[in-house]
Amino acid sequence: MRSEPDLPLSSFQARRLYRLVAEAFGEAGLVVEVLGDHVVDERGRAHGLRDLAAACATEPPAAWPQVVRRHVRAAVSPAPTLADLDDATLEASCVLRLLPAAAPPTGTPPPNASPTTSSPSSRSTWATRR
Template identity: 50%
Template sequence: MGNLRRRGRSAGDADLPLSPLQVRRLHQLVEATLARAGIVVRPVGDELVVEGGGVYPLRDLAAECATEPTARWPGLVERHVEDVLAPGPSSLAELPDHTLLSAAALRLVPTDSLPEGWDPDAPRVTEDLTSVVTLDLGDEALTPSAAALAERAPHVPWREQARDNLRARARGMDLSHDRVAPVDDPEAGFDLLVGESGLVASTSLVLDEVLERVEEEDRGRGVLVGVPYRHQVVLRVVDGPGAARSIGPMADYLGATHAAAPGPLSPLVHWVRHDDWLPVTRAGDDGAAAEHRLAEALDPEVAQALDI
């Protein structure tokens, strides 16, 4: 397979101005076009996940289609797919060892987006998120199966290498930082970090590095963490009564962002300490974070840390 490029954003593709019916039509066209090339995909959020590895992002194509009549969409899709499938060094065999080692990074992905048996040993970080090894090649992202990585370089400790690389990326990644809080309760605020890299949310797997970016640290009582979509991580250090009061505003923000943003991950607030993630909020019937409500069975350790 050729390049499955992760393209930079353009000014007009933030809202993806397509109706649900148009999105389904776009999925059908891209799936059919890729199927003729022998590539099987299925839609997950704003991407088509490729059976056997990789993703096909739809943001740029959706933005282009939004400005054209639907009668022209088949031609637009054909040209877009031809460009994406242009020959490139996208197979493991074609990549030199030093490139593989430097490109490996841990990535959070929705568990239900992974083909069955993809990586039986991949840790489930939460009920709906799994940590996998991805290869971030700049303009291309590959997510080989664990078996493919082991076959390519059987003596490389891939997960350890990927974690070390993610730490380095978290320290140097270009991020925008905002602190937000309810107007009537400034102590219930939280930090937002957002960036162009598709690994921003995944940096929560190396939380100490992310906390340094906001000049914070775990004070022994854990951190409230949200990863609504792949380009953002939301944080609140548990440091007093304001942390518990921040859960409601965080849940509202995460639920709304998860529902609207490309590359959604989770609408839930989690309490994280020592790499253990425990849910603080629960999802509603529609999948959004419950408004201001805690998980029905809050872990006693979480309740103690939050003084709830």
């Protein structure tokens, strides 16, 4: 494990971060190779360490294990889908868009939309994330 000059940490702190990251990924069932400013898991996915190093640099050393575990859990957890979100969260994330009469035909989704339901009139309802 080598120290990465782009991380806002001393060489000693970087080595500690590398060890904590490898342990946290191991707890999540993944083996990683530390490559300075990122790690690569056995599936070939790269996970950057710059943001995590910056977060750790602002915390006392005793808090680092928890910061690292929380970061790694978030990195390896699947992103929620629309089906995973409750109604209040969906409602808070929806944006009403008024389109001119020359807009695409009804049922044509905006570029970043996902279908949520179909109404009895066969028009699709589309949810877009902010």
